[in-house]
Amino acid sequence: MPATITPNKTEQDRKRRVEDHDNGSGRRPPTDKRTGGGGDNDNWNDRPNGRRGPYERLHRYRMGLFFALASDLMFFVAIVSTFFVNQSTGHFDPYNHYVNEWLPTTIPPILWLNTAVLLLSSAAIEFARRNMFRETDVMDEWLGLGKPITRRALPWLAATIALGILFLTGQWIAWRQLALQHIFFKTNQSSHFFYLITGVHAVHLFLGIAGLLTAFTGLYVSRQLETRQILVDGAAWYWHAMGLLWLFLFTLLVFFQ
Amino acid sequence: MTPPFNTPPAQPQPANTAGKKRRAALFPLRLFSIDHRIIGIQYLVLALISVVIGTVLSLLMRIHLVWPDWHLPLHGPILPEDYLALVTIHGTIMLFFVLTTAPQAGFGNLILPAQIGARSMAFPTLNATSFWLTAAALLILLSSTFVPGGAAISGWTAYPPLSAVASSGPGQALGMDLWLTSIALFAIASTVSSINTLTTIIRNRCNGMTWERLPLTVWGWFTAALLSIIAFSVLLAAILLLLCDRHAGTSFFLPTGDLVNGVLHQGGNGSPLLWLHLFWFFGHPEVYIAILPGMGLTSMLLANFSHRRVFAYRTMILTTLLIGLLGILLWGHHMFVAGLNPFASSAFSISTMAIALPAAAKVLSWLATTWRSKPSYKTPMLFALGFVSLFLTGGLTGPILAQPILDEYLHNTFFVVAHFHLIMAMAGIFGLYAATYYWFPLLTATSQHPGRLFSEPLGNLHFWCTLVGAYAVFLPMHLTGLAGEPRHYAQLTGIPGPGGSLSPAGALLSNTLPLNRFITYAAIFLATAQLVFLFNLVRSLRKGDFASSNPWQATTLEWHPSMNPFPPPSASDTPEMSVHRAPCHYQSNRSEVSFLPQWEPVPLALDEIEDATDTKPE
Numbered sequence: 001m002p003a004t005i006t007p008n009k010t011e012q013d014r015k016r017r018v019e020d021h022d023n024g025s026g027r028r029p030p031t032d033k034r035t036g037g038g039g040d041n042d043n044w045n046d047r048p049n050g051r052r053g054p055y056e057r058l059h060r061y062r063m064g065l066f067f068a069l070a071s072d073l074m075f076f077v078a079i080v081s082t083f084f085v086n087q088s089t090g091h092f093d094p095y096n097h098y099v100n101e102w103l104p105t106t107i108p109p110i111l112w113l114n115t116a117v118l119l120l121s122s123a124a125i126e127f128a129r130r131n132m133f134r135e136t137d138v139m140d141e142w143l144g145l146g147k148p149i150t151r152r153a154l155p156w157l158a159a160t161i162a163l164g165i166l167f168l169t170g171q172w173i174a175w176r177q178l179a180l181q182h183i184f185f186k187t188n189q190s191s192h193f194f195y196l197i198t199g200v201h202a203v204h205l206f207l208g209i210a211g212l213l214t215a216f217t218g219l220y221v222s223r224q225l226e227t228r229q230i231l232v233d234g235a236a237w238y239w240h241a242m243g244l245l246w247l248f249l250f251t252l253l254v255f256f257q
Numbered sequence: 258m259t260p261p262f263n264t265p266p267a268q269p270q271p272a273n274t275a276g277k278k279r280r281a282a283l284f285p286l287r288l289f290s291i292d293h294r295i296i297g298i299q300y301l302v303l304a305l306i307s308v309v310i311g312t313v314l315s316l317l318m319r320i321h322l323v324w325p326d327w328h329l330p331l332h333g334p335i336l337p338e339d340y341l342a343l344v345t346i347h348g349t350i351m352l353f354f355v356l357t358t359a360p361q362a363g364f365g366n367l368i369l370p371a372q373i374g375a376r377s378m379a380f381p382t383l384n385a386t387s388f389w390l391t392a393a394a395l396l397i398l399l400s401s402t403f404v405p406g407g408a409a410i411s412g413w414t415a416y417p418p419l420s421a422v423a424s425s426g427p428g429q430a431l432g433m434d435l436w437l438t439s440i441a442l443f444a445i446a447s448t449v450s451s452i453n454t455l456t457t458i459i460r461n462r463c464n465g466m467t468w469e470r471l472p473l474t475v476w477g478w479f480t481a482a483l484l485s486i487i488a489f490s491v492l493l494a495a496i497l498l499l500l501c502d503r504h505a506g507t508s509f510f511l512p513t514g515d516l517v518n519g520v521l522h523q524g525g526n527g528s529p530l531l532w533l534h535l536f537w538f539f540g541h542p543e544v545y546i547a548i549l550p551g552m553g554l555t556s557m558l559l560a561n562f563s564h565r566r567v568f569a570y571r572t573m574i575l576t577t578l579l580i581g582l583l584g585i586l587l588w589g590h591h592m593f594v595a596g597l598n599p600f601a602s603s604a605f606s607i608s609t610m611a612i613a614l615p616a617a618a619k620v621l622s623w624l625a626t627t628w629r630s631k632p633s634y635k636t637p638m639l640f641a642l643g644f645v646s647l648f649l650t651g652g653l654t655g656p657i658l659a660q661p662i663l664d665e666y667l668h669n670t671f672f673v674v675a676h677f678h679l680i681m682a683m684a685g686i687f688g689l690y691a692a693t694y695y696w697f698p699l700l701t702a703t704s705q706h707p708g709r710l711f712s713e714p715l716g717n718l719h720f721w722c723t724l725v726g727a728y729a730v731f732l733p734m735h736l737t738g739l740a741g742e743p744r745h746y747a748q749l750t751g752i753p754g755p756g757g758s759l760s761p762a763g764a765l766l767s768n769t770l771p772l773n774r775f776i777t778y779a780a781i782f783l784a785t786a787q788l789v790f791l792f793n794l795v796r797s798l799r800k801g802d803f804a805s806s807n808p809w810q811a812t813t814l815e816w817h818p819s820m821n822p823f824p825p826p827s828a829s830d831t832p833e834m835s836v837h838r839a840p841c842h843y844q845s846n847r848s849e850v851s852f853l854p855q856w857e858p859v860p861l862a863l864d865e866i867e868d869a870t871d872t873k874p875e
Binding site: 056059060063064068069070071072074075077078079081082084086089090091100101102185186189192194199230 | 379380383432446449452453456459460461488489490491496497498501505506507508509512513514525526527528531534538611650667682742825
């Protein structure tokens, strides 16, 4: 019997099943999303698109927020690049000497205190956020045993709002202190950036406080747990991002002038 | 049970309550709708209004260039500042309100959710908000024409230091502020809309719609949206800094000792070059935001009308992303003559020429897809082929301008104008026309009747006139540019000197004047040819032929029978969609099933038939 160079029949057969979405392209078939579990005939294919998991809506809003924050990050990247460019830019005086007139702005010491306040507020909202997702509490709400989630999260949220307002007040005091030393927005290159960076960040925190107040109201008003979770979660991630951003900007203003 | 994928056109319902329903369908309540299809159509209407205004402005410019003494009715002679205002408003309107909104936000809203099997966009209210912000931005831009001092005259780039000093001349006062406000609003709206697009694509895909099965159109929208969220916020920051320079006494962009309009600006140490960096970091990705959706659509249309798979599907996805990535890295090639460090110029030159590689790979795929395929030359296919042609001819001058040495000579001449109008404006518009002709049945279907088709003969006429017109306008511009004709010059012939002699510039350009006349005639012809489209649009809206549910034998989900009649029934009634394969699967050796839509499950025996690309021609 001659040696075969063609593989035998069994190896030629394609082993694939159309019901597994295998179209024979050789690539991995798509993941089957029909989980749902629990044996309760909860087939997620029966649910509307984009809402197949318990946290689908939450995850969608969170993803939108993260893209918005990425875009916001580019905004600050542009401003910080401008900071470094202007810091190193000079001009030639009539004697042909290169002059760099950058006069570093002294940071008012109260900013250290403000930073601590902002860090505290970030911790507070993280407690609020985590309390929104305690499974035993979720079960209690589902069974109709009061609103333990709201009860636990509200104080932390209130604390965050108070600390946020405290931070903004502290920033205001810092600006007043600088103004008393006759350092204003238009005084010099460095003060442009001090006021611009702290000001734009304050505007962001102002929007953040508006978001926190919305979440606070939502905890009272909204009856749907998922909406409340989204409100607090979104406000919390935004607030954390602004806290991180402040650490970065504060480092920039203190050490890189 | 999925309905058959090519159902014949349904008969229109008797119009017993037509008047009432039409009134309800037309305006007030729907004006503030959050339905993504209505928002998409609103964006398209906005873009149509803008493109008409922008075209009229460009005609005024062309006419003024060859007949500078011509008096504009109700206005009088076109002064230099009027001409520069025309340049500015034309560029701004066309780039932002036509080439950015129509493909990305307009067709993106209309088609994208259906194409990925989603019920709606991820954030409908946000979607409506971004449209109304865009509309407000357009109104503010147009209103800047009527303020004291006139509209902005700095071009769409608004270079400081002139734009940073309100007293520096005409068009730099309130008109400039309004221009900046309008663009800032547009940047916010565009970012919001892109966040929506990205989240929709990532989160709302239907069952089985994996990343590699996404239609290339969706990949185009995805990449363009990524570029938007990266680039537009940088523009927003730059505008904020410029407004501070104008009104808050700062000097981010104002150099020390700058003498502007008789006023010496001390202090500062700002840098006008910094604005260029920030602006072009946005401005270059912006042109890819405009063209990428068109590229994706062209790939899909060429495959569809050639009845072929897209050649190298995964590579096409990769080149789309690569073009996006490189598009962010090469902003400096706009600044070769602006005083950029020569070493930086080299880096930007290399990265600019590198983008020719993915672009060439795309053209190769388009050619390989259509090669020996006997395509059916319907109007959308013609416009897709026109896109390829214009992309090639416009793109070939890219590597020339990417070299600093050649750019030294050609920068700010009409050579650059010709380059970017061919590749961005004309190819972009051809992409838009292809999309309009292709998706018209989805645009026009109502609950009363199925979608309508454009008239094919009129479409063909429109295509050939537009193609010939586009080349007749923009090819000669390369020549006048090579001869040294500068852009942004209100009067090329110059003002006659003593004794009626020409100014030096006028003497230089007297040779190109006949060619310039020809360009103006061609521009008028090109604009007139668009009336054919407008006529076809109005006619087809009222009495175009009814289309079947899938008139082009397309394989992507927006042609699912439940999507047409259009708009489909309310979201809760929409059947579940499942996707079984990548788009553009065609089979030629079974006559009854020649194409396989993405949604159609097919028994194993039928699925095993080799597709057309694998069989030898008879």
